[in-house]
Amino acid sequence: xxxxxxxQTDMLFYLQASQNQEQTAIEQLxxxxxxxxxxxxxxxxxxxxxxxxxxxxxxxxxxNIDSVQQTMTTADSxxxxxxxxxxxxxxxxxxxxxxxxxxxxxQAIAQQVGDIKDQVFSLANTSFEGVYLFGGTATSSAPxxxxxxxxxxxQYAGNxxxxxxxxxxxxxxxxxVPGDQLFGSGTADVFASLQxxxxxxxxxxxxxxxxxxxxxxxxxxxxxTSRVFYGNTLSGLTSQENFLGQEKVxxxxxxxxxxxxxxxxxxxDMSQAAxxxxxxxxxxxxxxxxxxxNYLPPN
Amino acid sequence: xxxxxxALSISxxxxxxxxxEVDVSSNNLANSSxxxxxxxxxxxxxxxxxxxxxxxxxxxxxxxxxxxxxxDPLLDSRVQQxxxxxxxxxxxxxxxxxxxxxFASGNGGVPDAMTAFFSSLQELSTSPADPTxxxxxxxxxxxxxxxxxxxxxxxxxxxxxxxxxxxQSVNQINQLTAQLAQVNAQLTSAQGSGQSGNNLQDQxxxxxxxxxxxxxxxxxxxxxxxxxxxxxxxxxxxxxxxFALSTAVNSSTSFQDVLSAQGQDIxxxxxxxxxxxxxxxxxxxxxxVLSSLNTLASSFAGAxxxxxxxxxxxxxxxxxxxxxxxxxxSAAQSMSVAITNPSQIAAxxxxxxxxxxxxxxxxxxxxxxPLVNSQTPVQMLSGIVFQVGNGVxxxxxxxxxxxxxxxxxxxEQGSVEGVSTDEEASNxxxxxxxxxxxxxVVSVVADLTLASINLGVEKAxx
Numbered sequence: 171x172x173x174x175x176x177x178q179t180d181m182l183f184y185l186q187a188s189q190n191q192e193q194t195a196i197e198q199l200x201x202x203x204x205x206x207x208x209x210x211x212x213x214x215x216x217x218x219x220x221x222x223x224x225x226x227x228x229x230x231x232x233x234n235i236d237s238v239q240q241t242m243t244t245a246d247s248x249x250x251x252x253x254x255x256x257x258x259x260x261x262x263x264x265x266x267x268x269x270x271x272x273x274x275x276x277q278a279i280a281q282q283v284g285d286i287k288d289q290v291f292s293l294a295n296t297s298f299e300g301v302y303l304f305g306g307t308a309t310s311s312a313p314x315x316x317x318x319x320x321x322x323x324x325q326y327a328g329n330x331x332x333x334x335x336x337x338x339x340x341x342x343x344x345x346x347v348p349g350d351q352l353f354g355s356g357t358a359d360v361f362a363s364l365q366x367x368x369x370x371x372x373x374x375x376x377x378x379x380x381x382x383x384x385x386x387x388x389x390x391x392x393x394x395t396s397r398v399f400y401g402n403t404l405s406g407l408t409s410q411e412n413f414l415g416q417e418k419v420x421x422x423x424x425x426x427x428x429x430x431x432x433x434x435x436x437x438x439d440m441s442q443a444a445x446x447x448x449x450x451x452x453x454x455x456x457x458x459x460x461x462x463x464n465y466l467p468p469n
Numbered sequence: 470x471x472x473x474x475x476a477l478s479i480s481x482x483x484x485x486x487x488x489x490e491v492d493v494s495s496n497n498l499a500n501s502s503x504x505x506x507x508x509x510x511x512x513x514x515x516x517x518x519x520x521x522x523x524x525x526x527x528x529x530x531x532x533x534x535x536x537x538x539x540x541d542p543l544l545d546s547r548v549q550q551x552x553x554x555x556x557x558x559x560x561x562x563x564x565x566x567x568x569x570x571x572f573a574s575g576n577g578g579v580p581d582a583m584t585a586f587f588s589s590l591q592e593l594s595t596s597p598a599d600p601t602x603x604x605x606x607x608x609x610x611x612x613x614x615x616x617x618x619x620x621x622x623x624x625x626x627x628x629x630x631x632x633x634x635x636x637q638s639v640n641q642i643n644q645l646t647a648q649l650a651q652v653n654a655q656l657t658s659a660q661g662s663g664q665s666g667n668n669l670q671d672q673x674x675x676x677x678x679x680x681x682x683x684x685x686x687x688x689x690x691x692x693x694x695x696x697x698x699x700x701x702x703x704x705x706x707x708x709x710x711x712f713a714l715s716t717a718v719n720s721s722t723s724f725q726d727v728l729s730a731q732g733q734d735i736x737x738x739x740x741x742x743x744x745x746x747x748x749x750x751x752x753x754x755x756x757x758v759l760s761s762l763n764t765l766a767s768s769f770a771g772a773x774x775x776x777x778x779x780x781x782x783x784x785x786x787x788x789x790x791x792x793x794x795x796x797x798x799s800a801a802q803s804m805s806v807a808i809t810n811p812s813q814i815a816a817x818x819x820x821x822x823x824x825x826x827x828x829x830x831x832x833x834x835x836x837x838x839p840l841v842n843s844q845t846p847v848q849m850l851s852g853i854v855f856q857v858g859n860g861v862x863x864x865x866x867x868x869x870x871x872x873x874x875x876x877x878x879x880x881e882q883g884s885v886e887g888v889s890t891d892e893e894a895s896n897x898x899x900x901x902x903x904x905x906x907x908x909x910v911v912s913v914v915a916d917l918t919l920a921s922i923n924l925g926v927e928k929a930x931x
Contacts, residue, residue: 174883175890176502183876207569207864210860215573216855218880219580223847226584237595301596301824307817309824310598331819334825336833337596346594429574462891466898 181454188447192396195440197433205429208314221428225421225450228414234335235407235414236344242407245303245346246400248296249393252360255293256390259286259364263383266371277381280371286304286365291316291324306348307331313349322362324348337410352396354389363389406440473921477914482530483907484509486513489533490900494893501888505675505709507538509667540669541885546688548878552681553741555871560746561864565754569857571620579762580850582616585609593816598783603811616802617766621801622812624759631751632724639714639727642683646697649676653694654709658915666807678837680705685741701731701738724751727798747870754860756852759801763842765849767803769924770794772835774807780815780828788815788828835875 174180182303195393200205208215266279296303305313305328313328327347334342353360367382374382490511491742500506514534571578589609593602611849651762652672659666673695680686686705694709704712712730719726719736726736727748736752739745770792777788791814796804817825840846 172884172889172892174880175887176738176883179883180876180878183872207566207573207861208854209565209569209861210858212855212858212862214518215858216851218574219851219854220847222574222580223850224582225587231586234591234595237592241596247706299596301598305824307819307822307825309822314797327817329822331822331825333594333824334830335826336591336830339837342830353829462894466894 177457180434181450181457185450185454187444188443188450192440192447195436195443198436199433199440202431202433204431204436211429218300218425218428220419221425224339225418225425228418231337231455232411232414232418233409235337239404239407241298241301241303242345242400242404244296244298245352246389246397248303248351249400252293253390253397255286255289256360256386256393259283259367260383262286262389263367263371263379263386266367267376267379267383269376276371280368280453282384283368283371284339286367290353292359292362292445294349302328303346304328304349304352306346306350307333322359322365324361326353326355326359330371330385331338337407338414343406344399347396347399352393358389358392359387360389361418383469387447404413432455472917473914475529476910479528480532480730480907480910480914482516482532482675483910484904486511486531486533487904488899489536489915491537491897491904494770494896494900498890498893499890501890501893503671505671505673505678506888507540507671507674507886509536511536518626520567532865536667537665539886540670540674541882542879544882545677546887547686548875549677549681549880550685551871551878551894553680553685553745555868555875556682556743557685557741557746557749558864558868558871560743560748561754564627564631564747564866565857565861565864568624568755569861571623572854572857577616579613579616580847580854582613582835583607583846583850585611587833590631590833593814594826594829594833595814597829597845598823600627602810603783603814606814607806607808607811608805614792614806616763616799617801617804621759621766621799624755624762628724628751628755628759631747631755632679634747635725635727635744636716636744638683638747639716642680642705642744643711643713645676645683646705646713649673649680649695649697649706650711653706656757657694657709678842681742684739684744684860686742691809699735700741701735703731703733703735703738722752722781733740758857758860761849761853761856763798763800764803765846765853767794768841769835769846770800770804771841772838773832776810776828776835777815777820777909778834779831781817782815783812783822783823785820785823786813787820789813 182436194202194208197206205211205214205218256271262279264277264284271279291314293312294304302311303310304311305311306385308328311327313326315325315327316323317325326349330348330350332344332346332348334344337343354363363382363386370378416465470600486851490513493509493511497508512534514532515765516532556568570576572580586606586609589605593599593606596602604908605796609695652669656666656669659669666784676690677695677697680697681912684705684808685700687700689696691708695706697706698704703716706712714730714735715728716725719730726734727739727744729735736748739748771794774790774792777791780788782788790807793803793805793807814829816825816829817823818831819825836847837845844852859915
């Protein structure tokens with residue numbers, strides 16, 4: 171049987187083939203990726219786009235949580251100070267309700283409760299990095315302003331809205347409680363209650379004082395209850411952060427499965443390709459010397 | 470006497486025939502790597518005399534009947550067909566390879582830029598009035614617009630390069646078909662005057678295999694030589710006449726259409742050869758990717774704009790368009806950011822609450838809501854990546870399969886038509902021996918003639 175005498179093109183073809191395989195293996199080893207361009211595995215490359223977007227989103231959810239955690243922790247500790255102040259005001263109210271106290275003693279206590287009201291007013295206007303914490307979504311100006319026309323002397327200038335942020339796919343969480351909800355509104359609010367107590371201590375009877383103290387206690391309970399939101403949300407954020415951490419690990423594993431090279435396989439592919447290439451090279455070199463012309467006698 | 474002289478003339482014919490064989494062998498060796506060359510073989514014919522001896526025909530020596538090229542037309546044509554397929558798919562791979570790196574992840578392409586854009590929107594949602602975060606959103610919006618622009622520009626640039634290639638290919642095709650027609654005419658006239666035209670056939674094959682890398686065609690033989698037509702029947706060469714293709718700018722695509730000699734638009738019918746590959750990549754693969762990218766750019770920009778227009782910016786003004794996009798065929802390439810001041814990002818749903826982020830959440834939602842054909846922007850991008858990758862991968866496997874097939878066919882072709890130096894060496898040996906033998910006969914006849922002239926007297930003549 172006659173065979174193709176031109177072995178060159180065959181040799182070249184197989185040399186190129188083994189060279190290609192070797193290059194692929196080298197590329198996989200060098201980049202650690204099985205899919206370096208979409209055509210390496212179109213379906214995996216396409217799935218990787220979605221997976222990458224999910225990874226990016228998870229990174230950002232964690233970032234979102236970190237960002238609001240600081241603000242919310244500040245809000246929570248501010249409210250803790252408010253609670254301390256109000257607890258003290260209630261103690262002062264109880265103390266002032268004692269019928270045996272002199273007027274001047276009661277005036278002194280009224281003064282202290284008035285100071286507490288100023289403190290709470292200032293705490294309610296706390297800002298963090300230029301953002302007022304208790305004005306709802308009206309964050310650029312102080313939520314509580316002094317108002318001589320109001321019986322409490324204080325007016326709420328914020329709104330009753332609250333921002334949500336995304337902390338997961340389709341998961342949103344409110345980041346604040348508006349001031350009017352935290353500190354109460356109308357006659358039941360913290361400032362009105364404190365002012366009523368000051369007034370009662372200054373001019374009222376023992377029973378007025380104890381009524382005012384009870385009213386303050388109700389307002390205090392309101393703050394305490396609303397404050398729970400911050401604690402709960404903060405602990406929820408921490409567990410969400412852990413969840414996201416786990417989800418990211420899963421997504422990264424998924425990414426590895428989609429596009430990462432198997433180093434063992436790539437290394438073995440490479441040595442196989444190298445071997446094949448060496449064999450092809452040797453065969454090419456040997457074949458060059460094979461010719462009948464070399465064996466014929468000179469004459 | 471006549472008997473001896475007859476032997477002399479027989480051996481003279483043998484010497485001539487052997488010489489011809491050596492000539493052909495030597496020509497085979499000389500052309501062992503000439504493209505299109507098929508090995509030739511001497512067809513010897515026995516010469517018979519008309520004077521039959523008493524014991525029957527002796528024979529009258531040998532004559533060279535013809536010198537034949539050893540060819541398998543079917544194999545030749547299969548190699549051509551496979552070359553046409555292989556060239557087309559390889560051309561698509563070549564055109565798409567650089568394009569697909571634009572869509573590889575981690576390359577700062579549209580997918581990465583879009584993830585970054587949504588991340589900065591998210592970040593801004595945690596503090597909607599923050600000027601630094603607002604500026605970041607604007608930067609990332611600009612990056613996203615640039616990514617769309619660059620990707621589209623690269624795709625268009627590739628199309629334009631291919632378009633240039635189309636014109637060049639058509640010129641090359643015309644040159645080859647003109648040459649082929651000329652060779653056809655020469656071959657017909659040579660064969661008409663009884664010549665084999667072997668060398669013209671070789672040239673014909675060579676031209677056809679060159680043409681196979683450029684365009685797909687089928688070959689038919691007729692009395693006036695070969696006829697080459699494209700897949701849809703447009704004639705390229707009919708015997709001694711060639712029909713030049715031409716190109717003309719298509720006013721709607723602004724790319725070159727390929728026209729037949731009759732002026733008919735045959736662009737979409739050319740699928741094989743380099744030209745076919747270029748046209749497929751230009752009008753098929755790349756045009757498809759560009760169109761998907763444009764759809765994404767305009768629908769995405771539209772949705773973000775609508776969201777921004779629904780809200781209020783930092784100065785309590787109603788928001789405007791965030792992106793500016795020309796609708797249609799150049800949407801992606803025209804994409805830019807329409808606002809320059811970060812305060813114009815309409816984060817708030819309320820004119821009075823500058824710290825509100827609910828409109829930002831609406832903008833972020835664009836990322837996870839179905840945009841076109843119930844696909845989210847990321848799903849659309851993922852689809853484009855698949856489109857690009859699959860296009861290259863399919864063309865690559867077609868090219869690989871064709872290469873292998875081509876290789877096998879060329880092997881078969883070589884086994885029939887190729888010049889084997891071993892074979893020629895062995896033939897030469899045979900011819901040499903035959904020549905020596907015939908020469909020996911001449912010398913024997915000379916001796917015998919001498920003997921008969923001298924009539925046994927040995928010293929008279931030498």
